[in-house]
Amino acid sequence: FYVPLKKVVNFFAVQTGQNASDEDAVFNNIDQYLQKELVSKEASASILKREYLKQLLTSPAPDDVDLQTAFSGCETELDTLHPLYIVLTASELLPGIERTAAQPASTAAEKSVKCAPAETARQGDAPCAAERVAVDDLFAFIVQFSSEEKASAYFERIAGNEKAFAVISEKICGACDMYRSFTRLRELYAARIFYREKGAAYERYIDTRKSGMRYPEALEAKLMQALRAGNRAAAEASYGDTVRELCEYRYAAIVFNLKRLYINLTAALDGTPSAEKEERLYDSADRIALVIEQAKDISDIDAEYYALMEKICAQSEEQHKQKQKKTAERIKRIVDEQLYDAQLSSKAIADSLGLSDTYVSKLFKASENISIANYINEARMAHAKRLLLETDLTIKEIAERIGISNGQYFYVLFRKYFGSSPAQFRSRSE
Numbered sequence: 001f002y003v004p005l006k007k008v009v010n011f012f013a014v015q016t017g018q019n020a021s022d023e024d025a026v027f028n029n030i031d032q033y034l035q036k037e038l039v040s041k042e043a044s045a046s047i048l049k050r051e052y053l054k055q056l057l058t059s060p061a062p063d064d065v066d067l068q069t070a071f072s073g074c075e076t077e078l079d080t081l082h083p084l085y086i087v088l089t090a091s092e093l094l095p096g097i098e099r100t101a102a103q104p105a106s107t108a109a110e111k112s113v114k115c116a117p118a119e120t121a122r123q124g125d126a127p128c129a130a131e132r133v134a135v136d137d138l139f140a141f142i143v144q145f146s147s148e149e150k151a152s153a154y155f156e157r158i159a160g161n162e163k164a165f166a167v168i169s170e171k172i173c174g175a176c177d178m179y180r181s182f183t184r185l186r187e188l189y190a191a192r193i194f195y196r197e198k199g200a201a202y203e204r205y206i207d208t209r210k211s212g213m214r215y216p217e218a219l220e221a222k223l224m225q226a227l228r229a230g231n232r233a234a235a236e237a238s239y240g241d242t243v244r245e246l247c248e249y250r251y252a253a254i255v256f257n258l259k260r261l262y263i264n265l266t267a268a269l270d271g272t273p274s275a276e277k278e279e280r281l282y283d284s285a286d287r288i289a290l291v292i293e294q295a296k297d298i299s300d301i302d303a304e305y306y307a308l309m310e311k312i313c314a315q316s317e318e319q320h321k322q323k324q325k326k327t328a329e330r331i332k333r334i335v336d337e338q339l340y341d342a343q344l345s346s347k348a349i350a351d352s353l354g355l356s357d358t359y360v361s362k363l364f365k366a367s368e369n370i371s372i373a374n375y376i377n378e379a380r381m382a383h384a385k386r387l388l389l390e391t392d393l394t395i396k397e398i399a400e401r402i403g404i405s406n407g408q409y410f411y412v413l414f415r416k417y418f419g420s421s422p423a424q425f426r427s428r429s430e
Helices: 002-015 022-058 067-071 148-159 175-190 203-208 217-228 232-246 251-269 275-294 298-337 346-353 357-368 372-390 395-401 407-418 422-429
Strands: 084-089 097-099 113-115 129-135 138-144 166-168
Touching: 022 129, 022 138, 022 175, 067 175, 084 148, 084 175, 113 129, 138 175, 148 166, 166 175, 175 203, 175 251, 217 232, 217 251, 217 298, 232 251, 232 298, 251 275, 251 298, 275 298, 298 346, 298 357, 298 372, 346 357, 346 372, 357 372, 372 395, 372 407, 372 422, 395 407, 395 422, 407 422
Parallel strands: none
Antiparallel strands: 084 138, 084 166, 097 113, 129 138
16 A cells, blocks of 8 residues: 555656655655554554453343453453453552553553563563453453463462552453452452451452341440440440441441441431431431442541540530439429428438439539538528528527427537537527
8 A cells, every 4th residue: 555655646746846855754744644543543442442341341241151252342362261350459550560651541541551571570470461441440450360370379469468459359251250250349349448357359258248237236225325324435345346247248238237327326416306307317328328438448437436426425425414403403402392301311302203312312412512411411501590590499499490300419510510509600690
């Protein structure tokens, strides 16, 4: 094609009176055009090949389609004579695989890859062929080895790389296996922050996880009890037990149950039913789902739950204080109303409230910073003081009015509070 074309160009160049030397310039332009078209064609073919491979990964193929038939739809170095695997990672490159420089590209996802020379990879375990497909924010490497032994050695090396976390499929035997393995790898990669065991880098690890949706209601009840008591340390410990149990399940179950727990905690933060509350619960479900999806480590998820539990503990503590205050006010009213009763005591008050003496005593002391017994004595002495100043009742009558039948005890108690006997106090006041 090129030689006849050159003769035609020469003919027209002479016919138009141009210098013969200009034909070189003309052919330089033609060469550049052809080279550009060639690069464009190769780029188009490369894009179509990646899209075809992506279709094999993301869409199920019929069970009777073998790999040789599947790969015939695109020009790829992969074949069916050697073991084939899928490696899913967020890294653009893998050990033993390098980016080709043969064609320019605007993004990393559009750049081709090829197997690195033997001297740049560990001897004997580098892939003999590889294709890379960008799916969402991840890269799926379809790699091939000359033997299964070399594949095992290579995967053992990359499985322990924490910086470039990768999950590795089982051996691919058919076109339908590509979709099945890729789907399971995406689940495994998403669940990587929950699976910390050594074998979690391999597709078969999913089969060790439970597939049900059982919710740990007993652990949640323990967690809620700790939160209602305002015990944040106990609540966080129960939360840790809950997450450890959830991690025994598949990823979908983990996410579902974590969302359920978060919704229940959000509902516990505000116990008042309302239309706005239902909307907040929807928002909380979306929020925690996004946190789980974007989490780089399980501590990112824990932080959301810890923050929510801290709010619930603070709310519980405030509610507890208000409850203490109300009960303390009831105790004060009982003391004022039954001050004349010689049997008035913390136990008698607790019995009237239907509570234990120990609980009532601790609650009142925490709320008022004084014991019930001392509060009763203070109330009796304050009332006795008023009676001394405002009435002509005898000392004995006053003592009986405030529930003290022992006159000697009344004198001792009065002197303790006012520094003098009842008679001396009345005399000075007059």
